Amino acid sequence: xxxxxxxxxxxxxxxxxxxxxxxxxxxxxxxxxxxxxxxxxxxxxxxxxxxxxxxxxxxxxxxxxxxxxxxxxxxxxxxxxxxxxxxxxxxxxxxxxxxxxxxxxxxxxxxxxxxxxxxxxxxxxxxxxxxxxxxxxxxxxxxxxxxxxxxxxxxxxxxxxxxxxxxxxxxxxxxxxxxxxxxxxxxxxxxxxxxxxxxxxxxxxxxxxxxxxxxxxxxxxxxxxxxxxxxxxxxxxxxxxxxxxxxxxxxxxxxxxxxxxxxxxxxxxxxxxxxxxxxxxxxx
Numbered sequence: 001x002x003x004x005x006x007x008x009x010x011x012x013x014x015x016x017x018x019x020x021x022x023x024x025x026x027x028x029x030x031x032x033x034x035x036x037x038x039x040x041x042x043x044x045x046x047x048x049x050x051x052x053x054x055x056x057x058x059x060x061x062x063x064x065x066x067x068x069x070x071x072x073x074x075x076x077x078x079x080x081x082x083x084x085x086x087x088x089x090x091x092x093x094x095x096x097x098x099x100x101x102x103x104x105x106x107x108x109x110x111x112x113x114x115x116x117x118x119x120x121x122x123x124x125x126x127x128x129x130x131x132x133x134x135x136x137x138x139x140x141x142x143x144x145x146x147x148x149x150x151x152x153x154x155x156x157x158x159x160x161x162x163x164x165x166x167x168x169x170x171x172x173x174x175x176x177x178x179x180x181x182x183x184x185x186x187x188x189x190x191x192x193x194x195x196x197x198x199x200x201x202x203x204x205x206x207x208x209x210x211x212x213x214x215x216x217x218x219x220x221x222x223x224x225x226x227x228x229x230x231x232x233x234x235x236x237x238x239x240x241x242x243x244x245x246x247x248x249x250x251x252x253x254x255x256x257x258x259x260x261x262x263x264x265x266x267x268x269x270x271x272x273x274x275x276x277x278x279x280x281x282x283x284x
Contacts, residue, residue: 003119003140006036008153016150018167022073023178025144026056029069029121033142033154034059039067040105042098046181049228052097055087060102064109066091069119074167076122076141084118084139092116123167125157176207182226186263191224191231193267198222201275221278223255230262233270237277247273 011032019025023046030041039059043052052058057069068087072080091098092113099111121142143157180188195213199205203215203222215222223234234255240247246269250258257277261270 003037003142003156005142005154005156006033008147008151010036011152011154013151016146016152018146018150019073019152021178022071023181025073025121026069026071027177027181028152029071029142030057030059034069038062042066042102042105050101052101053087053090053094055091058091058098058101060105060111062105062107062109064106064112065115065117066098066102066111066113067117067119069121072120072122074122075124075126076120077126080120080122081127081139084120088116088118121154176213179207179211179213179226182211182228183231184229184262187226187229187231187261190261190264190267191226193264194224194231194233194261194271197267197271198274217278220254222274230260232258232260233274234258235274235277237279240273240277242273244269 019028026044026046030044030046034041034057038061040061041050041057041059043050043055043058045051045054045056055068056071059067059069061067068084068091070076070080070084070087095111095113099106102111115138117138117140119140119142121144123144125141125143127141141157142154144152144154146152180191183191195205198215203217206214206216208214211225213224214220215224221236225232225234234250234252234257236254236256238256240257247257247259249256252258257273259270259273261267
């Protein structure tokens with residue numbers, strides 16, 4: 001199978017920057033590369049409710065060719081190839097799950113399981129001694145990198161030693177995309193609104209590698225975590241005014257209160273409760 005790789009102009013992004021993690025790379029390939037190659041995403045480990053097994057991405061072409069994609073933010077090695085082999089066997093053993101998930105993309109076409117293909121995407125490759133299955137299975141290697149302006153290029157390569165040093169280190173702030181990928185589009189929009197308001201009252205934002213964003217004044221005041229349906233807010237305060245009963249006491253860590261934000265309709269309420277609560281706290 002020959003993938004049609006978009007050129008650098010087609011891959012150009014409005015705000016080019018390095019991928020901070022594997023999640024950003026995966027979302028980029030799913031959104032930009034696979035559609036340009038004639039494939040629609042069937043399952044994704046980064047979309048709630050759309051995962052198949054432990055596979056990063058599965059996709060299918062209009063004529064029924066299935067593909068498995070494995071991403072490595074940095075190096076693709078023999079271990080990654082072994083992962084692809086395991087995923088290939090798993091998918092062949094669970095064909096009915098894929099076929100059910102791919103109904104809308106296939107529009108009546110049959111899956112061509114005899115043409116099942118695997119793709120490994122990485123910043124560098126060390127495959128001088130690939131596993132035997134690599135020789136036997138249909139595998140495409142996609143090497144990605146950056147131009148001088150940080151825009152992405154992607155090229156199909158042969159096996160071997162490709163690339164020099166590891167992927168450049170990226171600020172932890174960019175790990176926010178990984179957190180946001182865990183929740184819904186509505187919750188992501190709500191988070192952007194809520195964070196803008198929290199910073200607007202003088203709180204200092206600190207983004208962690210783990211699943212949380214924290215806001216500080218003279219001490220830790222607010223923590224936002226990300227679930228598959230909402231943003232969960234934890235905050236301090238000696239009391240809350242909560243006429244709607246949507247905020248509850250919590251014993252998690254040093255927090256006093258918690259409430260959820262599922263969409264922008266919840267932001268006004270959550271912000272008011274949080275602002276008033278931390279304003280009453282003698283520690284903030």
